[in-house]
Amino acid sequence: MVSQKHSLQSLSTFALPSYAANLLHLFAPEQLQAIDFPNLGPFYILGGGSNTIFLEDYAGTIIQPDFKGIEVQEHSDNWALHICAGENWHQLVCFCLENNIPGLENLALIPGNCGAAPIQNIGAYGIEFANFCEYVDWYNFETCEQQRLTRDECNFGYRDSIFKGKLKGKGVIVAVGVSIPKLWQPKLSYPGLQELQLPTPKQVFDTVVAIRQSKLPDPEQIPNVGSFFKNPVVDNEQYQQLSSEYESMPAFPQANGKVKLAAGWLIDQCGLKGKQIGGTAVHKKQALVLTNIANGSGKDLVALATYVRQQVKDKFAILLEPEVRLIGASGETTLETAK
Ligand SMILES: Cc1cc2nc3c(=O)[nH]c(=O)nc-3n(C[C@H](O)[C@H](O)[C@H](O)COP(=O)(O)OP(=O)(O)OC[C@H]3O[C@@H](n4cnc5c(N)ncnc54)[C@H](O)[C@@H]3O)c2cc1C
Structure with missing residues (x-):
């Protein structure tokens, strides 16, 4: 179960050369009981x-919860799925489609595991994990017991949840439960999907996949972690000021009166597409994606992300926050402390 000095390069889609002192690859939740977390x-x-x-x-x-299994229960008006944490998210979307359980297709091609989906409440094309979540099964390090959190207890928000706040580092997600209504209602509000006329679930899936493939670099070809920064949410006053100066600025009003802006657009306006520092670069087509194009290092990436952030701050007075987790020698770090 334990191996020493394990290479992490193939375990992160940004693929920087790095090693971990120890790695625990777990295949069953019961193995968590054997870990002495306090020590x-x-x-x-x-x-x-x-x-x-x-x-x-x-x-x-490094602890890798690689628990597998998908259970499906049919009810009169919904499908209830219990999915183990190590299942791949995109494979789950495909599994649902193949089994005539449509609903998740807007979330196609998001990389990663189902156990991570609640952490930042993954979302794309107008849908997020929280829309389907029923519960999250969570192994609590303090009590050494598994507990079930309801959707409300997860405190989901935009790329946010209780697992990034109060429960951060306090447990492992073992499985998630989702409920998919039988009455399928396609969500076509996003550009690229609006053009679809009475589509089938498969057509929505294919369109989402095609749009994503045309916009985002495949991490297998060009290592990246998708959106490097979160889309900033500003108050209405700041939005009004900015939109009077930049008329074409994309903006998405939020239920709380604030306005979400597109971080990629802000970066693009600073002329940073293709900007390279060392072996890392802002992607040429999608400014929100930082890439590892030529055996980049952690220092290259921190320098590039810091530069991008400073340019956006100077031009728009907005401080972009990374969406990605940055891990240094002793744990999670920030762009400020990683310098
Ligand atoms: C090309 C590309 C496109 C992307 N597009 C999107 C997108 O459209 N929308 C979106 O929301 N995200 C997107 N992402 C980001 C990423 O896919 C999601 O954040 C995904 O949920 C990460 O899953 P992972 O298993 O790879 O997580 P990891 O990177 O392994 O971990 C992410 C976080 O979750 C924690 N974690 C993971 N598993 C568990 C567990 N079982 N229990 C407790 N904590 C856990 C980790 O500690 C870490 O804090 C994209 C990434 C790439 C590379």
Whole structure:
């Protein structure tokens, strides 16, 4: 179960060269009981590594919960699915489509594992994980017991949940429960999907896949972690000021009166597409994606992300926050402290 000095390069889609002191690859939730968490030292729970960048060698233990299994129950008006944490998210979307359980197709091609989906409440094309979540099964390190959190208890928000706040580092997600209504209602509000006339679920899926493939680099070809920064949410006053100056600025009003802006657009306006520092670069087609194009290092990436952030701050007075988890030698770090 334990291997020493394990390479992390293939375990993160940004693929920087780095090693972990220890790695625990777990195949069953019962194995969690055998881990002495209070005396383990620093540890990091890793799913598919598509939202995690190891900036340097990690001195702690990587824990990979690779639990498998999908159970489906049919009810009169919905499908209830219980999905183990190690299942791949995109494969789940495909599984649902193949079994005539449509609903998740807007979330096609999001990399990573189902156990990570609640962490940042994954979302795309007008839908997010929270729309379907019934519960999250969670192993609590303090009590050494598994508990079930309801959707409300997960405190989902935009790329946010209780697992990034109060429960951060306090447990492992073992499985998730989702409920998919039998009455399928396609969500076509996003550009690219609006053109579809009475589509089938498969057509929505194919369109989402095609749009994503045309916009986002495949991490297998060009290592990346998708959106590097979160889309900033500003108050209405700041939005009004900015929109009077930049008429074409994309903006998405939020239920709380604030306005979400497109971080990629802000970066693009600073002329940063293709900007390269060392082996890392802003993607030429999608400014929100930072890439590892030529054996980049953690230092290259931190320098590039810091530069991008500063340019956006100087032009728009907006401080972009990374969406990705940055891991340094002793654990999670920030752009400020990683310098
Ligand atoms: C090309 C590309 C496109 C992307 N597009 C999108 C998108 O459209 N929308 C979107 O929301 N995201 C997107 N992402 C980001 C990423 O796919 C999601 O954040 C995904 O949920 C990460 O899953 P993972 O298993 O790879 O997580 P990891 O990177 O392994 O981990 C992410 C976080 O979850 C924690 N974690 C993982 N598993 C568990 C567990 N079982 N228990 C407790 N904590 C756990 C980790 O500690 C870490 O904090 C994209 C990434 C890429 C590379």
